[in-house]
Amino acid sequence: MSTRTGSTRTSLGSLLDSVPPVWMVLVGIVSVQTGAGVAKNLFDALPPAAVVWLRLLTSAVLLMLVVRPVLSARSRGDWMVVIGYGVALAAMNFFIYQAFARIPLGIAVTIEYLGPLLIAILGSRRRVDLVWAGLAGLGVASLGVEFRALDPVGVLFAVLAGAAWAGYILLSAATSQRFQGTSGLAIASMVGVVVLAPAGIAEGGAALLDWRLLLFGLAVGVLSSVIPYTLELHALRRMPPRVFGILMSLQPAAAALVGVVLLGEMLTVWQWLAVACVIAASAGSTRTSAR
Numbered sequence: 001m002s003t004r005t006g007s008t009r010t011s012l013g014s015l016l017d018s019v020p021p022v023w024m025v026l027v028g029i030v031s032v033q034t035g036a037g038v039a040k041n042l043f044d045a046l047p048p049a050a051v052v053w054l055r056l057l058t059s060a061v062l063l064m065l066v067v068r069p070v071l072s073a074r075s076r077g078d079w080m081v082v083i084g085y086g087v088a089l090a091a092m093n094f095f096i097y098q099a100f101a102r103i104p105l106g107i108a109v110t111i112e113y114l115g116p117l118l119i120a121i122l123g124s125r126r127r128v129d130l131v132w133a134g135l136a137g138l139g140v141a142s143l144g145v146e147f148r149a150l151d152p153v154g155v156l157f158a159v160l161a162g163a164a165w166a167g168y169i170l171l172s173a174a175t176s177q178r179f180q181g182t183s184g185l186a187i188a189s190m191v192g193v194v195v196l197a198p199a200g201i202a203e204g205g206a207a208l209l210d211w212r213l214l215l216f217g218l219a220v221g222v223l224s225s226v227i228p229y230t231l232e233l234h235a236l237r238r239m240p241p242r243v244f245g246i247l248m249s250l251q252p253a254a255a256a257l258v259g260v261v262l263l264g265e266m267l268t269v270w271q272w273l274a275v276a277c278v279i280a281a282s283a284g285s286t287r288t289s290a291r
Contacts (some may be wrong), residue, residue, distance in 0.1 A: 021235035025247045028228035028235070033105070033254040035224030037262035040100045042216050046207050048097040051217060053193070053200025054208075056093060058221025059229070060189035069183030078178045085171040085184065086191025092168050094196060095161035102154025104265040106256025107143065110275050111155060113252050114140070115162025117282050119169055132281040139277030142270045149268075182233070249282035 039051045046054075099108040114136060121133050143150070175184035200208075207213055236244055252275045259265035267275070 021237075021239040022243075022247065024231040024235040025239075025244060026250075028231040029248070029250055029254045030258075031223050031227040031231075033109070033251070033258040034262070035220045035222075036100060036105055036109075036255065037258045038216065038223060039097065039220045040105060040263060042213070042220070043101050045210075046213050046217070047203040048101045049094065049196065049199040050201075050204030050208060051220060052093045052097040053196045053204070054214070054217030055221045055224055056090065056189060056192045056196060058218050059225030060186070060193045062221075062226055063182065063186035063189050063229075067182050067186040069179070069186050071187070081171065081174045081178055082184055082187050083191050085168070085175045086188035087195055088164055088168040088171050089188050090192035090195040092161055092164035093192070094199070095157045095164055099154045099157035099161060102151040103158065104256075104267060104271075105259035105263060106252060106265065106267055106275055107150065107271060108154065108158045108161075109255035110139065110252040110278050111143070111158035112161040112165060113249075113278050113282060114159075115164070115166040116169055117278065118162075119166045120282075132284045135277045135281035135284070139274040139281065142274035142277060182229070185229075246283045249279050252278055 035055070039048075039055065042051050096108060096112055099112070117132075117136055121136075172184075175188065178184065179187070232244075256265075256267055256272070256275050260267070
């Protein structure tokens with residue numbers, strides 16, 4: 001059994017190694033945002049909290065089965081860090097799904113992306129980063145032109161998601177220093193499942209017993225977590241982190257396009273300008289980063 005599993009993993013690894021890493025990252029980006037589009041289509045039958053809980057449950061179970069992290073011989077500090085990481089992961093997903101339910105997908109991801117962008121800019125002391133901060137500010141100003149057309153509660157949730165994403169990045173770095181590979185992520189995912197279980201189960205109720213909705217929830221988990229994690233990890237082994245960061249800056253554009261194609265969410269010229277500004281600021285900050 002173990003031999004067959006090992007050969008399967010080797011075959012999968014060989015197949016992925018034959019794919020250019022840039023394409024793996026791009027497919028991962030499209031997969032994440034497609035998962036978000038599928039999730040938003042579920043909101044009429046299943047509340048956002050229940051959908052995000054199913055997503056985290058799917059990815060957590062698969063990660064635990066594949067990674068099998070060692071839980072023994074961990075210090076109190078290790079547990080504090082990984083639990084904080086899991087809480088940040090849960091908050092980031094909960095807030096952005098609440099935003100998806102209220103404002104267009106592309107706008108929600110654009111606002112959310114300001115969180116990691118702010119971390120990158122604040123972590124630098126170079127004057128050129130003032131240019132990227134100015135571009136990001138122009139993007140926010142572009143959204144402000146039509147702020148009344150957006151649900152303020154949805155905008156607030158997107159801002160909270162960005163703040164949680166910033167915390168997620170900082171805690172991810174701390175976790176990687178204490179846990180090997182993706183074992184920290186697997187444990188944090190289980191923490192996120194436990195944290196969101198009360199809200200997810202309470203809001204989902206009897207609908208969580210519908211096998212059709214469970215299948216859609218499974219699809220969201222695979223599209224939004226399993227496929228991107230797998231492709232990104234393989235891509236990072238074969239490309240510089242800086243290039244990876246620049247490609248990841250395309251997330252807002254991918255979200256906006258998925259919103260148009262899957263959800264019919266047409267953006268205005270000002271909103272597209274906001275998306276373009278945030279992408280340019282993020283890519284520029286990554287490109288000129290000293291680290």
